[in-house]
Every structure is written in structure tokens, then in C-alpha cells.
Amino acid sequence: MNFMKLCKEIGLLQKVPRLKTITQGRCYSEAEKNIIKQISAECDDIRSAGLWKNERVITTKQDSHVCVQNQEKMLLNFCANNYLGLSSHPEVVNAGKQALDDFGAGLSSVRFICGTQTIHKDLERRISEFHGREDSILYASCFDANAGIFETILSPEDAILSDELNHASIIDGIRLCKAQKYRYKHIDMKDLEDKLKESQNCRRRMITTDGVFSMDGDVAPLREICDLAEKYNAFVFIDECHATGFLGETGRGTDELLGVQNRVMLINSTLGKALGGAAGGYTTGPKPIIDLLRNRSRPYLFSNSLPPPVVGSALKAFEMLSSDSTLVEKIKSKTQRFRDQMTSAGFSIMGHNHPISPVFLEDAKVATTMADRLLEKGIYVIGFSYPVVPVGKARIRVQISASHSDDDIDFAVSAFIEVGKELGVI
Known part of the structure; x- marks a missing residue:
């Protein structure tokens, strides 16, 4: 007896009915539809609270300057963990x-x-x-x-x-x-x-x-x-x-x-x-x-x-x-330049002279709006809110890289000051 015939006799090759499909995907059972409806409501709540995290799509290599999908110009990147600029070195x-x-x-x-x-x-x-x-x-x-x-x-x-x-x-x-x-x-x-x-x-x-x-x-x-x-x-x-x-x-x-x-x-x-x-x-x-x-x-x-x-x-x-410790020295000086200028402008900068330089804003919607306005001005930063940080402690986490030039730092600070005044942050 061959293997396939044996499988049929002992019931291992029973015919399984195909699931019905539609052009948009599979058909869901009532239980599945209820779960999806509940999850969708949760997502809507997150959006209405200003906590939704959209993913921006970068079309270039990771660097101090990047291109983002649907953006016409290059952006200054101030939100990567690329502290030494080695991601594309x-x-x-x-x-x-x-x-x-x-x-x-x-x-x-x-x-x-x-x-x-x-x-x-x-x-x-x-x-x-x-x-x-x-x-x-x-x-x-x-x-x-x-x-x-x-x-x-x-x-x-x-x-x-x-x-x-x-x-x-x-x-x-x-x-x-x-x-x-x-x-x-x-x-x-x-x-x-x-x-x-x-x-x-x-x-x-x-x-x-x-x-x-x-x-x-x-x-x-x-x-x-x-x-x-x-x-x-x-x-x-x-x-x-x-x-x-x-x-x-x-x-x-x-x-x-x-x-x-x-x-x-x-x-x-x-x-x-x-x-x-x-x-x-x-x-x-x-x-x-x-x-x-x-x-x-x-x-x-x-x-x-x-x-x-x-x-x-x-x-x-x-x-x-x-x-060589040249890159270490560079990031120290760039960090100090950004923090000093932002503090002088009236922003509250968290942390201990670290390249992570969070601009403290408290309100999640303010952080999101400010990040969107800065993007329009050519600065790529992200607003951080709950659950990444506690409720009421929203911020824009600016991250300095050794690959940023002094001009990059100064341009970013100018943009922050302009948008900060528009939104009443400073």
C-alpha cells in the first residue's frame, strides 16, 4: 500500500472546506468582528487623546539630513539614536x-x-x-x-x-x-x-x-x-x-x-x-x-x-x-551648544548635559502639534507622550549627533523658538 492511500484510509487526508474570501481579505466570524470593533474603538480613543503615533517613512539612509516620504525637502534629523553619526559612515x-x-x-x-x-x-x-x-x-x-x-x-x-x-x-x-x-x-x-x-x-x-x-x-x-x-x-x-x-x-x-x-x-x-x-x-x-x-x-x-x-x-x-576620541569630543560640544541656546530662549530642557535633550512641554497635544510644525520648517523631531512617558509629562526628545554641524544646531534652535512662540510655549 502506498503512503497516500494509507493516509486516506486512516483519515489523514480528509477534505477541508475552503474559507470564503472577499476582495478586501477573509470573511470574519461574529466573534472576530466584535473583537475588531472593540480594538478599533481603543484606537479611536488613542487618536482623540492626541497619543497616536504615526510612522514617518524615511526614503534615504539614516543621517543628520534625511528625506521623508511626502516631504519635498531634506529634513534635519534630531530624533535618531545615531549619536556618533556612524549609521551611514x-x-x-x-x-x-x-x-x-x-x-x-x-x-x-x-x-x-x-x-x-x-x-x-x-x-x-x-x-x-x-x-x-x-x-x-x-x-x-x-x-x-x-x-x-x-x-x-x-x-x-x-x-x-x-x-x-x-x-x-x-x-x-x-x-x-x-x-x-x-x-x-x-x-x-x-x-x-x-x-x-x-x-x-x-x-x-x-x-x-x-x-x-x-x-x-x-x-x-x-x-x-x-x-x-x-x-x-x-x-x-x-x-x-x-x-x-x-x-x-x-x-x-x-x-x-x-x-x-x-x-x-x-x-x-x-x-x-x-x-x-x-x-x-x-x-x-x-x-x-x-x-x-x-x-x-x-x-x-x-x-x-x-x-x-x-x-x-x-x-x-x-x-x-x-x-580616536574625536567623535566623542564633537558630540559633547554640539550638545552644549544646543542646550545653552535653548535654555537661554526660555525652554525647559531635561537631563544632565546629555545628547538626549528633552524639550519638556507637559501636554501631549502641544508636543504633537509642535513636532508637526517643526517638520514643516525642516526639523524632524517626534512628540513623546503616554505610554512612552507618564501622563502630563509630554515632551519632544531632541537627540544630538556628532554629525550635526554648528549651523544645523543653530537652525534647529531658531525653528524651536519660532514655533514655541506661536504655540505660547515660550
Whole structure:
């Protein structure tokens, strides 16, 4: 008996009726129609509250000047995480092309099966050297790195103490973890100390914080955090996505800026912002912890390896930063220029002299309207509102890049002043 005949006899090839279709798509059941109606109403509520987030479509490479679909002229881009201007830097792009030729488009595998190439190991070594750590492990994104670290090294016997304004990826990673959870008030060291006292019966205690908080541009008080960690026998983990490559004297990050490089045990960061802007994240720290992550971290074990072009581009970015700090100096001066002029004009600028320079506006509709008016004047920025930031704390998050010229900065400030006066902001 052949295979197809056998399948028919045992009922595996029963005829399945085709679903009816219409020109606009499939026909929905009554239950599905009700769900779609409910979701549509939710979307309408978001729009009416001024919180709807439209996606503008860029038709050029990511740079300080970009073209956006349906816009006639080039726009000055002040909302990218492209802090060093490396997303389209010729050397970084060419390194990605070379890796594409040498190692292919992708691995079609996770790392422990057949997804590790020499360039992956080279990049992990380069990251370790850059941060002055023993070992490093690559992930598809820093979101994945944050999803994989907490549940791997912390158990119900342990505790995690987290700043209340930590990034969503940290919050989600902590949710996966079975450790006892303590949330301390934003950069409030008294509250952190209270939580450390409460958790003294735990085996391991991790203090976790963003090095730089992405919505506010403020810097974590790492010296004080490390002091408390040492006093109460805890250890420190920082997310450096908005610091790696440009903060500190040589761009090593928040721990370099505040002189605590030898006191922070674990760092997670990204390749998708200052370091070429493509994709990828990593954890760097003591080798035994990295070894455990390679064997137990679910996002690492069950996700494809980083594509070779991304790895090649990131290697070039690290090479450039390790040999020259010119871009680090540039972004410092551009940031100072923007912040000084905007503050003098009467705007409220949040943060601690960081390239993230949020223009605080409170009202979501004002932030959206202002961003739209600035777009008309050639400035590409986005209004941030709930749920990205709390209700009543809307802002336009301006981000400075080393690739911006002084003229770019001055033009943007002039546009902000003009629109700010029109809307009664200043």
C-alpha cells in the first residue's frame, strides 16, 4: 500500500472546506468582528487623546539630513539614536559589505549549533576589551540581553532592586525572573538603601539601573549606587544603551564618566545606537556569568546569530572608537551648544548635559502639534507622550549627533523658538 492511500484510509487526508474570501481579505466570524470593533474603538480613543503615533517613512539612509516620504525637502534629523553619526559612515558601511561577501547574509542557526563564526568571537573580544571586562556575549538586541540575564542568574532566594524609571526591556526581563522584586524611587538613594535593608536575608542582590535614562536624559548616580552595593553586599548591573560609545572621556560609558569602571559588575548595551545603528546587543562582565548565559539564557539559545554584515559594521565602529576620541569630543560640544541656546530662549530642557535633550512641554497635544510644525520648517523631531512617558509629562526628545554641524544646531534652535512662540510655549 502506498503512503497516500494509507493516509486516506486512516483519515489523514480528509477534505477541508475552503474559507470564503472577499476582495478586501477573509470573511470574519461574529466573534472576530466584535473583537475588531472593540480594538478599533481603543484606537479611536488613542487618536482623540492626541497619543497616536504615526510612522514617518524615511526614503534615504539614516543621517543628520534625511528625506521623508511626502516631504519635498531634506529634513534635519534630531530624533535618531545615531549619536556618533556612524549609521551611514563610509568605513562602517564598507565593513558591513565586506563581511557580507566574506561570511554571507546570515547563519540560519543559533550560536551553539552552527551559528558562530570567527567574526562573532572577534566582536565579543573587542567588546570585552572596550569595557575592560573578562568576557562578552552577543544577542539579537539589548532587549533580548535584558530578557535573558535576570532569570538566568537570579532565583527565588535572590533579590533585584530596580529604579522605577528603568527601560521597558529591563522591566520585562525582571518580570520573567523569580527573584524577590524591589522597586526604588527614581535615583533616590535613601529609598534604595531602605530596600537594601529590607532584602538583607536574600542570597544574591542585584541593583539594576539605566546608566542614562532614555526619556529624561538624566544620569544614574553610580558612585552612590556602588557605595551602597558595597555597604550591603550587593552587586551592580547597568544598561548602557544611551551611553556606550560617547559618554565619558573616551566613550566607554557612564561608569567611565563617573569613575566607577572597576565597581560595576555587569553591563548590557546595544550595537543599534551609537555603534553603527544596525542591530544587536550584548552582556559583558565576569567570565563565569557569561559562560552561564551561553548555556542557560533563553534569548541567546533560541535566537539566530547576528548577521555577519551587522557584526562587521560593529567591529569597525569599535575599532574607530578605540583609536580616536574625536567623535566623542564633537558630540559633547554640539550638545552644549544646543542646550545653552535653548535654555537661554526660555525652554525647559531635561537631563544632565546629555545628547538626549528633552524639550519638556507637559501636554501631549502641544508636543504633537509642535513636532508637526517643526517638520514643516525642516526639523524632524517626534512628540513623546503616554505610554512612552507618564501622563502630563509630554515632551519632544531632541537627540544630538556628532554629525550635526554648528549651523544645523543653530537652525534647529531658531525653528524651536519660532514655533514655541506661536504655540505660547515660550
